[in-house]
Amino acid sequence: KQEVTQIPAALSVPEGENLVLNCSFTDSAIYNLQWFRQDPGKGLTSLLLIQSSQREQTSGRLNASLDKSSGRSTLYIAASQPGDSATYLCAVRPLIPQGGSEKLVFGKGTKLTVNP
Amino acid sequence: NAGVTQTPKFRILKIGQSMTLQCTQDMNHNYMYWYRQDPGMGLKLIYYSVGAGITDKGEVPNGYNVSRSTTEDFPLRLELAAPSQTSVYFCASRADRAYNSPLHFGNGTRLTVT
Numbered sequence: 001k002q003e004v005t006q007i008p009a010a011l012s013v014p015e016g017e018n019l020v021l022n023c024s025f026t027d028s029a030i031y032n033l034q035w036f037r038q039d040p041g042k043g044l045t046s047l048l049l050i051q052s053s054q055r056e057q058t059s060g061r062l063n064a065s066l067d068k069s070s071g072r073s074t075l076y077i078a079a080s081q082p083g084d085s086a087t088y089l090c091a092v093r094p095l096i097p098q099g100g101s102e103k104l105v106f107g108k109g110t111k112l113t114v115n116p
Numbered sequence: 117n118a119g120v121t122q123t124p125k126f127r128i129l130k131i132g133q134s135m136t137l138q139c140t141q142d143m144n145h146n147y148m149y150w151y152r153q154d155p156g157m158g159l160k161l162i163y164y165s166v167g168a169g170i171t172d173k174g175e176v177p178n179g180y181n182v183s184r185s186t187t188e189d190f191p192l193r194l195e196l197a198a199p200s201q202t203s204v205y206f207c208a209s210r211a212d213r214a215y216n217s218p219l220h221f222g223n224g225t226r227l228t229v230t
Binding site for chain 1: 120147149156157158159161164166172174175206208215216218219220221222223224
């Protein structure tokens with residue numbers, strides 16, 4: 001059974017710092033991995049989607065990497081800003097469907113606070 | 117561009133009451149989803165639809181029903197509300213059958229059952 005873990009559950013950093021958020025998954029048989037951002041009281045916003053054949057994806061100050069064989073992904077945020085404060089979730093799409101062909105397996109998220 | 121719109125934003129139900137959570141999207145997406153998010157937990161898939169007239173169960177479908185009569189709308193029905201259904205409900209959509217199309221989420225409905 002695929003499980004996704006995000007550690008730490010919460011992270012607080014000063015403004016301007018470069019930081020890394022971690023996501024690990026137990027089964028390397030995945031189609032893709034997606035990183036989301038969730039602001040309080042809001043839905044999830046897709047940040048980056050990495051296909052299983054890719055090693056990384058970049059969007060602005062964000063860079064996501066994927067090491068499928070070791071079951072790890074990282075989200076690197078450069079020059080963090082207070083506006084980056086949010087909860088960041090990762091989700092994998094298993095190759096072998098579990099509980100429906102459209103099921104994603106989500107982590108519980110890392111709550112990031114960037115202090116001015 | 118409105119994206120995915122959910123109504124209502126908040127609702128309080130008494131045990132045994134029924135309600136429908138509304139979801140509509142204006143992106144002409146075929147794939148639509150209902151998730152629930154409980155505090156400190158990952159999102160769980162309730163139901164999904166791959167197109168008008170087609171729905172299927174997700175991971176936690178018990179106590180819920182859905183219908184998909186149009187491409188735009190995907191309502192979620194709670195028939196006999198129970199305290200275990202207290203949660204935040206999210207509707208989402210994506211463009212096509214390619215698994216590499218990203219999900220677009222609504223802002224959620226916060227439901228309390230007392």
